[in-house]
Amino acid sequence: MTVDSSAARKRSAAGKAGTTGSKAGSAGTESGATGASAKRTTSTTRAPRAARAGAKKGAEPELVQLLTPEGKRVKNAEYDSYVAGITPEDLRGLYRDMVLTRRFDAEATALQRQGELGLWASLLGQEAAQIGSGRATRADDYVFPTYREHGVAWCRGVDPTNLLGMFRGVNNGGWDPNSNNFHLYTIVIGSQTLHATGYAMGVAKDGADSAVIAYFGDGASSQGDVAESFTFSAVYNAPVVFFCQNNQWAISEPTEKQTRVPLYQRAQGYGFPGVRVDGNDVLACLAVTRWALERARNGEGPTLVEAFTYRMGAHTTSDDPSRYRGDEERQAWEAKDPILRLRRHLEASNHADEGFFEELEAESEALGKRVREAVRAMPDPDHFAIFENVYADGHALVDEERAQFAAYQASFADAEGGH
Amino acid sequence: MAEKMAMAKAINESLRRALEADPKVLVMGEDVGKLGGVFRVTDGLQKDFGDSRIIDTPLAESGIVGAAIGLALRGYRPVVEIQFDGFVFPAYDQIVTQLAKMHARSLGKVKMPVVVRIPYGGGIGAVEHHSESPEALFAHVAGLKVVSPSNASDAYWMMQQAIQSDDPVIYFEPKRRYWDKAEVDSEAIPAPLHKAQVVREGTDLTLAAYGPMVKLCQEVAAAAAEEGKSLEVLDLRSVSPLDFDVIQTSVEKTRRLVVVHEAPVFFGSGGEIAARITERCFYHLEAPVLRVGGYHAPYPPARLEEEYLPDLDRVLDAVDRSLAY
Numbered sequence: 001m002t003v004d005s006s007a008a009r010k011r012s013a014a015g016k017a018g019t020t021g022s023k024a025g026s027a028g029t030e031s032g033a034t035g036a037s038a039k040r041t042t043s044t045t046r047a048p049r050a051a052r053a054g055a056k057k058g059a060e061p062e063l064v065q066l067l068t069p070e071g072k073r074v075k076n077a078e079y080d081s082y083v084a085g086i087t088p089e090d091l092r093g094l095y096r097d098m099v100l101t102r103r104f105d106a107e108a109t110a111l112q113r114q115g116e117l118g119l120w121a122s123l124l125g126q127e128a129a130q131i132g133s134g135r136a137t138r139a140d141d142y143v144f145p146t147y148r149e150h151g152v153a154w155c156r157g158v159d160p161t162n163l164l165g166m167f168r169g170v171n172n173g174g175w176d177p178n179s180n181n182f183h184l185y186t187i188v189i190g191s192q193t194l195h196a197t198g199y200a201m202g203v204a205k206d207g208a209d210s211a212v213i214a215y216f217g218d219g220a221s222s223q224g225d226v227a228e229s230f231t232f233s234a235v236y237n238a239p240v241v242f243f244c245q246n247n248q249w250a251i252s253e254p255t256e257k258q259t260r261v262p263l264y265q266r267a268q269g270y271g272f273p274g275v276r277v278d279g280n281d282v283l284a285c286l287a288v289t290r291w292a293l294e295r296a297r298n299g300e301g302p303t304l305v306e307a308f309t310y311r312m313g314a315h316t317t318s319d320d321p322s323r324y325r326g327d328e329e330r331q332a333w334e335a336k337d338p339i340l341r342l343r344r345h346l347e348a349s350n351h352a353d354e355g356f357f358e359e360l361e362a363e364s365e366a367l368g369k370r371v372r373e374a375v376r377a378m379p380d381p382d383h384f385a386i387f388e389n390v391y392a393d394g395h396a397l398v399d400e401e402r403a404q405f406a407a408y409q410a411s412f413a414d415a416e417g418g419h
Numbered sequence: 420m421a422e423k424m425a426m427a428k429a430i431n432e433s434l435r436r437a438l439e440a441d442p443k444v445l446v447m448g449e450d451v452g453k454l455g456g457v458f459r460v461t462d463g464l465q466k467d468f469g470d471s472r473i474i475d476t477p478l479a480e481s482g483i484v485g486a487a488i489g490l491a492l493r494g495y496r497p498v499v500e501i502q503f504d505g506f507v508f509p510a511y512d513q514i515v516t517q518l519a520k521m522h523a524r525s526l527g528k529v530k531m532p533v534v535v536r537i538p539y540g541g542g543i544g545a546v547e548h549h550s551e552s553p554e555a556l557f558a559h560v561a562g563l564k565v566v567s568p569s570n571a572s573d574a575y576w577m578m579q580q581a582i583q584s585d586d587p588v589i590y591f592e593p594k595r596r597y598w599d600k601a602e603v604d605s606e607a608i609p610a611p612l613h614k615a616q617v618v619r620e621g622t623d624l625t626l627a628a629y630g631p632m633v634k635l636c637q638e639v640a641a642a643a644a645e646e647g648k649s650l651e652v653l654d655l656r657s658v659s660p661l662d663f664d665v666i667q668t669s670v671e672k673t674r675r676l677v678v679v680h681e682a683p684v685f686f687g688s689g690g691e692i693a694a695r696i697t698e699r700c701f702y703h704l705e706a707p708v709l710r711v712g713g714y715h716a717p718y719p720p721a722r723l724e725e726e727y728l729p730d731l732d733r734v735l736d737a738v739d740r741s742l743a744y
Contacts (some may be wrong), residue, residue, distance in 0.1 A: 172520070176528040183492070184524055188516045194482055195517070198489020205471060206493070225513070228482030235477060389527040390561050392585035396613065396660040398561075 061262045063308055064288050065278040069336045071344025073283075082287035082294075088351035094135065094282050095346060096360055098127040098339045101151040103364040104160045107371045108150075108167070112317040116375050117167045121148045125280070125312030128338030129245050131155060132285025133213065133307070136293055140181065140210040142203075144196035147185040148245075149215050156182040160367075161374040170381050190216050190223035193242065197229045200238035200296070211296035213241040213289070219250025221266070222258045230270040230302070239296035241289065242267075242304045245279060247311035252324040264306035272302045279309025280338040310336075383409065421604040427460050427597040429571035430536075433578035434461065434498065436605070438468050444582060445490065447474040447483055448500030448536075457502055458538055458597055480510035487533050488517055496532045496582060504539040504591075505548025505718075511556075518587045519562030530585040534578075539567075540631045540681050541728055542595040544721040551718050552682035554630075557589045558659035558691075565658040566612060567591040569633035571601035573656060576609035584612070591658075593631035615662035617669065621651035624675035624741055627666055627692060629655040632679045632729060639734045650738065658688050666692065667699045674705040675741045679729050684712040706744035709737045 066076055066083065105123050112120040123130060126148070134155025137143060145152055150163055157180050165174035166185065173184040186192035196214030203210050220226055221244060233240050244263055248255055255263070267274030273295075277288040285307055292303035310333035314321050346352040387402040424432070437444045446461055446468075452475035455462030465473035476483050480501060487497035501507045507514075514535065521531050541550030558565045564586050568574040574592070581588035610616060618633065619640050626636040633654045640650040651669050655661060670676050676696055678689035693708035711729045719727050 171526060173524040173526060177492075177525060178528065184521075184529075186517075188512065191485065191513060191517050194485025194513065195489040195492060197482075198486030198491075199493045200489070201486060202490045202493025202495050205495075224509075225481055225485060228477070228479040228485065231477045231479060232482050232486050389523045389525075391564070392522055392527070392530050395564070395586075396662070 061264070061276050063276055063278040064284050065281050066283040066287060067278075067281045067341055067345055069280075069341050071341045071346075071348055073345065073349075076284075076287075079284065079287040079291060082290040083283055086283070086286075088346075088349075091283075091342065091346060092352050092356060094131055094286070095339070095342050095352070096363075097131040097135070097151070097154060098282060098342065099360055099364055100367055101127050101131065101154050102339060103368055104154070104371060105150060107368040108164060109313070109317065111164075111372065111375050112167070117164060117317075118169050119167050119316050119318060121167075121316045122311075122313040123148050123150050125310045125333065125338070126245055126247055126307075127151055128282035128342075129243075129279040129285050129307035129309045132282040132287075133215075133243050133289040133305070136286050136289035137213060138210070138293075140208070141293065142181045142183070142196075142199055142210065142212045144183045144192040144199070144212065144214045145185055146189070146192065146215050146217060146220070147187050148217075149185070152215065153180075153182055156180040158182050161371055161378075164371070164375050165378065168375060168378055170378055171385075190220035190225040190229075192216070193220070193226050193229035194232070196240050196242075197233045197236075197238050200233065200240035200302075201236050203239055204237070204299075209239075209297045211239045211241060211293045213243055213293070215243050215245065217250060218244065218246040218248065218255045218258055218263060219253065220244075221263050222250075230267070230272075230304075233302040234270045234272055237299070237301040239299070240302045241292040241296055242302060243289065244304065244306045245309055246306050247279075247309050249311055249315065249321075249325065251315040251319060252321075254325075262306070264304055267302075267304035270302075272304065274304035274306065276306045276308055279307030280333075280336045280341065282338055282342055309338075420606060421602050423600050424571055424603050425598050425600050426568070426571040426574045426592070427458055429575040429601075429603050430460050430578055430592065431462060431464070432603070432605070433575045434464060435467070437498075437579060437582045438464065438472060441496065441582075442472075443495045445472050445474060445495050445497045446500070447476055447487060447497055449476055449478055449483070449502050451475060451500050456500060458594065460536075460538075460592070460597075461500065480506055480508075481513050484510040484513040484518060484533075484535065488513065488521065488531065491531050491533050492521075492529065496534075498534040498536060498582060500536045502538070503545075503549045504537055504551040504553055507535075507537055507553065510535075514557070514563070514587075514589070515560050519560050521562075522586070523562060531587045532582070532585050533587045534581045534584075535587065535589045537589065537591050538594040538597075539591045540593050540595060541718060541724050542631065544724070546721070547718070550721075550724065552591075552630075552680065552713070554589075554591055554658050554680075555682055555687050555691075558661075558688060562587065563659065564588045564613070565591065566656060567593060567630035567658060568656065569593065569596065569628075569630055569654050571599065572603045572607075573609075573654075575603045575605070576607070577612055577656070580609065580612040588612075591630060595631050596634065599634070610656075613657035613660050613662060615656055615665035616654045617651060617665065618654045619650070619652040621649040621673065623649045623673060624677065624738055625651045625653060625666070625669040625673045626677050626679060626734070626738075627653040627655055627669075628679040629658060631681060635729065635731065635734065636679055639731055639738065642731060642735060643738060648738070648742070661688070661692065661695075663692075663695055663699065666696055670696055670700045671703045674703055675744075676704070676708045677711060677734065677737045677741055678708065679711045679734055679737075680713075681728055682712055683715050684710045685715045687712055706741040709741050711737045 130151030264274035
């Protein structure tokens, strides 16, 4: 971990100069599981302008941006303080995260093409949104992903090979969600936003100052569950951040088929702030998510972050984007590539030398190799796995059918033995 | 301590006991707090346990169940109320795609101790969506357990057991029996949650039912006894898993089986019982397993529900048909 929460915690202890008024609420609460209920009482984290104001009619809403596509650092009075302590090493770490995540993703796509995976949902183009937000989380926060959050999983310390089991067809999950506070991938669109809300209600009941973050896409924003999660989180003031990666396309349907208003503005109707951030700007995503998580920790309830980004590839490997969108659109977004822009910034500010990039290239190749080998070595599950973990307390019918299955399997062995 | 009480009160007492015993138990739903639920099943709980444990929710069933899943992931044991049977469908997605599968999906790492209470069934003259019996839709889904008490004592104990279960339990409350009283012994040793009971012994035919139809079947057996017929009555109590052993034992004795439920017969739990009992008891049966239940039609308006619901005569008619083989 390069840019972890320690910077935010240090700032927290020092009063977080420049962001808010009184911040006594979150000072010194980094372990935070007990005795923190009083810390949920203050409501002081000011909603930045972009979050408070709706866009003018006809104008594109403003994006929070700290790094231009050319890699130039731009000032932002509202959010600069959330990345004030960032070091060149931190920046290199963010870059490394994005490069390795992209390499992992490319390897998985290739493995699908080679028949090693049944399906893959690529995150190509969304690295900044995922790494920026993922690195803003603290170890005790809880993450509820959809099925494309490979970069967030990376930030949470989930071994990337664990993500491939469900796509290879050997399981429907593949990791213990409580090991890294990273929930299993949810395939039904938007369902996990309610799980995040309920979990966050539990966090608040426990008096902890952890926060919860739920990922979903622009397509999921049309789902009733997402609307219900906004309602529930608002009325219970749940410490949850809704992180919508608006990658412009829900399979073949553009965002205009989901909404007539910019998505972040939906939050206003539920009574909490929404903000649109440049989803290809890792620094801005880091800053805005830190702000939103801090609001959650301070007892100020939910926030909607819309990361405005682009899915460079297909929805999944089953999809053919050439049927519904033109090359020029992708080319326009390639110019805003999240990795390229941070590289430009690192080079222009002399924060990274050629050796760093070469080393990273070698590390990427090693990761690709490791993933490839791990997938090919992944064993098929035991036949009896069908009957395992259907129930925690057991079930007579499952027991009966397992026994029938065993007898049926054994009948083949007997037949073979008879020859 | 044995005390005579109505089923609604027994469930209330049971929730109270669970709330006292475990601070992680929560009650959630529409109107469960100040109002005490539309049937007053949660009456007085919010006053005693506070609004952070007895949680009035927005009117959003998917939200209720989805948030309960999140609370369970955090270590809580939510008991959620769906106000009426026909309102569970907005939550059906969360129950089927998430609640039922989370344990398997996590390879056993995650447990889902969530109870979904659903007042169900007809006979109270209600409007559309307030009288349905959708238990088969839930029993069909692996990962869910489905139970339905028929009397106050079972309602009390089965709720305790459902809350203690690490699996999601869909707890169907027969609303027309809410006001029926029975002796509830809070110090008794209860039967296991998924064990069927013989509630009346007989030798000529077995009647199998659960929830609201158990009382009817006992009335049928009493009426049949006047005609010199000896009917055995089973209270199945659990729809998933179903206790086929108790049914088999009874059918091997009586050689005839009639299954009674309010839900439509077509693809209902009676069909499953008939098929399995035919497999298990083929050489014992003197007649095909017969079913009495609702028709393949939307639950009718209240003025027609007496025609739709199984009653004494319809069940007796099935008994006669079975005995005529």
